[in-house]
Amino acid sequence: MSKTNFKKITESPSLYNDLEKMDTTTILSSINREDQKVADAVAEKIPEISQLVDEITSRFLDGGRLFYIGAGTSGRLGILDASEIPPTFGMPFDRVLGLIAGGDGAIRKAVEFAEDDTTQAWKDLQEYEINKNDVVIGIAASGTTPYVIGGVTEARKQGILTGCITNNPGSPLAEAVDIPVEVAVGPEFVTGSTRMKSGTSQKLVLNMISTALMIKIGRVEGNKMVNMQLTNKKLVDRGIRFLMDELDIDRPTAAALLEKHGSVKKALQEVRKGE
Structure with missing residues (x-):
């Protein structure tokens, strides 16, 4: 046109x-x-x-x-x-x-x-x-x-x-x-x-x-926002659930991993590195 x-x-x-x-x-x-x-x-x-x-x-x-x-x-x-x-x-x-x-x-x-x-x-x-x-x-x-x-x-x-x-x-x-x-x-x-x-x-x-x-560009894994910023309780809880689902672990273990590594992505990388 x-x-x-x-x-x-x-x-x-x-x-x-x-x-x-x-x-x-x-x-x-x-x-x-x-x-x-x-x-x-x-x-x-x-x-x-x-x-x-x-x-x-x-x-x-x-x-x-x-x-x-x-x-x-x-x-x-x-x-x-x-x-x-x-x-x-x-x-x-x-x-x-x-x-x-x-x-x-x-x-x-x-x-x-x-x-x-x-x-x-x-x-x-x-x-x-x-x-x-x-x-x-x-x-x-x-x-x-x-x-x-x-x-x-x-x-x-x-x-x-x-x-x-x-x-x-x-x-x-x-x-x-x-x-x-x-x-x-x-x-x-x-x-x-x-x-x-x-x-x-x-x-x-x-x-x-x-x-x-x-x-x-690799900012999503599976169907999850593994690089999201953990800026509130809702997002921290989401990150814990992501780790529980991806790694088949219980909530306390997932929470500890997230606190230690600061992000879902880094936690997944470290765990998988040791497998």
Whole structure:
């Protein structure tokens, strides 16, 4: 689809009307009905997501990093995904990073017109000394956000791999990147409210990208987060249960191993080394 035929599906009228006249159950049932369409729309894009993951993985193994850039809801979702990588997989905080138009203050409160600056994203990326080992993924439901388009365009010019997650096929953003992931979820329940289905699809794709990446670089064993940070009682208990399951040992023995080695991964390595 060319730019001349580009249509913002995300701005199309809702399939529902007179929302204010609906009772609570009807509102919720209707939202749920729309949400059920999201997973199917994401499934259609698994080939593109797979390609993106494989490209990120090869660069990551060479020391590269993954950057998400976005504005508003899209930017916040990128930051959310990035922020969960260190505690979940024990990775350094600077390997997967989320940047939002308007800076960190925009995470909680919208910064007016920040997303309209076409040069700021590249300036933000340069603060991290971005290089050709890195990958930049632009996130924008509309596919037209200047902050995001400007960032991926300049990154691509510099020989950096670029991708995007958008909800309007054929958008300027999709045309600006190497690997576009265009998830057409259709009109929102509340017309134009892309924090709904579009945002949900972005969260699903981000989960898929980062989780698959962490699995492929060896941060998961079997089906367990063996590199998770043990930062609270719940996670310590999870670590103990992981060791009990993997080593077929009782709880006191698993607890002692975890306390001694400080992580599930190290405990497993030491035990297996002695077998």
